[in-house]
Amino acid sequence: MKADKVPAVIAISALAAIFVPSISANVAEADNALYFHQLCALVSASKIAGDIPTAAQDPATAITELHELNFTTSPKEWRDKFKNAAATFDKEKVAAYFSLKPTDVNSNWQEAWQHWVAAFKQTGDPKTTPQHIKDAAHDSLAPHQKQAMHIETAKALALALNLQKQRLTVLSKANALTTQQIKDRLLKAAYGEKATEPVFETAKAFTGYDQTRKTTCADDKATSAAATLACLCIQDNGDAPPRPCGRNMPNTNKWNSASQQNLDTAAGDLLKACPSAEKKPITSNWLGQITTQVRNSIRIINNNGYLGETENGSCTGTAATGVCVKLNGYTNDPTTHKGKLKWLDDLESLTEQLRENEQATAQAALLANQIVAIRDTTYGLAATLRALTAPQPISVTAAQTTPQHPSAASLKTECEAHHASQADCDAKNFCTYDETESTDKKCKYNATKAKEKGVSVTQTQTGVGTETTTEICKGKPEKECKSSDCKLEGR
Incomplete structure (x- = not known):
């Protein structure tokens, strides 16, 4: 100095x-x-x-590029719908184009529509696809990786649009004063x-x-x-x-x-x-x-x-x-x-407005930087997603597919809990109150009632395992009792 x-x-x-x-x-x-x-x-x-000072960085380009990436990672059948679409379509025409009612069209359709149509024009022909889309390299991904790419891109775009909305609100304060x-x-x-x-x-x-x-x-x-x-x-x-x-x-x-x-x-x-x-x-x-x-x-x-x-x-x-x-x-x-001192009052008021302007400008710049960072991260997703393996089919064992039903022994135990009340006993689909019973254990398990009420019961078979029975094959030849719904009594 x-x-x-x-x-x-x-x-x-x-x-x-x-x-x-x-x-x-x-x-x-x-x-x-x-x-x-x-x-x-x-x-x-x-x-x-x-x-x-102004909030110099405008993230509009970053948002446009996120729209383009979101569009190009969408399913091909969705992208093909825009072959005959025009940016000039009004709400009614957009609804008709997708076989919707006008009331079904989202409130922010116009902005999204403009970006979709523009993205199709930019990326519809591989010869004219922008270099930044090619550099994203999502075309080289496996199907499950592309799906993940689209999900993450859609989330990134939604976040960027929300930040841009905040930024525009802040900018209205930052632009309240001009030089x-x-x-x-x-x-x-x-x-x-x-x-x-x-x-x-x-x-x-x-x-x-x-x-x-x-x-x-x-x-x-x-x-x-x-x-x-x-x-x-x-x-x-x-x-x-x-x-x-x-x-x-x-x-x-x-x-x-x-x-x-x-x-x-x-x-x-x-x-x-x-x-x-x-x-x-x-x-x-x-x-x-x-x-x-x-x-x-x-x-x-x-x-x-x-x-x-x-x-x-x-x-x-x-x-x-x-x-x-x-x-x-x-x-x-x-x-x-x-x-x-009115002139001093005015300068003090201007000082406060300048302070608000500066704070808003700094906040708008921060939001713009966040949007650009989201764009950069999203465009680099392909490298990360290549390590994502395809989901494997789940192996289901017979034990997992077999319905689990209560055993006759467990139902018998449950009936014994209602000896004191005939009403409670008879209310159960597998219990009957025996008034002739000389002891106080009058609530007994009733297999016939259970069958009539549709209660499936798993019975333990020695050396065989468990089976669910709904019919006892009394008096039938063994050859005729092979269905999955019955078992030969005693086997």
Whole structure:
């Protein structure tokens, strides 16, 4: 950094340590030097304001490429449907094209339709298929791998579209301020609401300028940063104090409260003495530091605020009274501050909007980067999916296919749980309450009832295993009892 190039904020912070408000009997030379540098920075801002940073990366291409990959990994019969499709189809025609009712067409059909038709045109002919689709190499995958590729691509596209929706919402906030709007607001705060160029004009910088310094240098008349600068820095024609904003300040043209028609020349000379600055984007951090310094520089005396030095609560421009701007009714209650320095209020509001704009821009850029990363990952899926083996058929054993039924023994045990209640016993499809039973074990298993009620029972066969029987083949020759639904009794 060159010795003569000192950043404005650093310079102002350093000056704050050097220029301490005067505690002498009178306002002295250079007592308002700190304010001069603060106000110069704000007045110069409209001239040095460069383009504000924008969310430069647009992920639209990445989303289009995801649509193309999603389309090309879809089943061929689906892709072939688009041979005669046109981007100009309306909702009704799209529905008819797919044999649907218009109410069955998704609400976001139009965007999807445009991408599908475009993807078919791009990929329908191998000769014109874009290189990035060929590089994805999904055509070399096995059928089960292609299916997995399509599923993952569809998921990636859905995620990217959701992120893009969030990004567009955020961008609406990021685009709330343009560079020109910022410059215009800085210009009006610096030179007055009616200013159209960065030139000091008394009638625009002040509201109701009336020559008299005491009444002109008040919150209702000094309504721009340049007007405030004039009140704090133009030397009174009585020469006391000399050069209130620094001994190197121009003082050829002074303020005569009795006859001063305008301050165009005197204020113009002061503004020329402001340090030069290079063009740069105006950030919330830069603007916020200076506006905070100005706000914190206001002193409250007897329920009035003062920007600049005063000895007796007056701002007539003399050493014995004060060289300042008086803010009537500006007290320790923050609610009294609004509107007392409207130009400062406007710059503080702009600072907050710049901060929101910067945060939204950064968030939009982050979302764009995420979308591009999703595209890159999805286009590299083929290499990973080549390692995916085909699903193997499941081997089913006879034991797995044989229905499992309760055994007669387990049903008998269940019946024995209902000896105490005939109603509960008879309610079971395989139990009967025997009133003739002399013992208290009256609920008994009834195989005949179980058969009539369709209860299948597995009976244990010695040396054979288990079989489900629904019919006992009494009195039949062994040869006739071979069906799966019956067994030879005793076998």
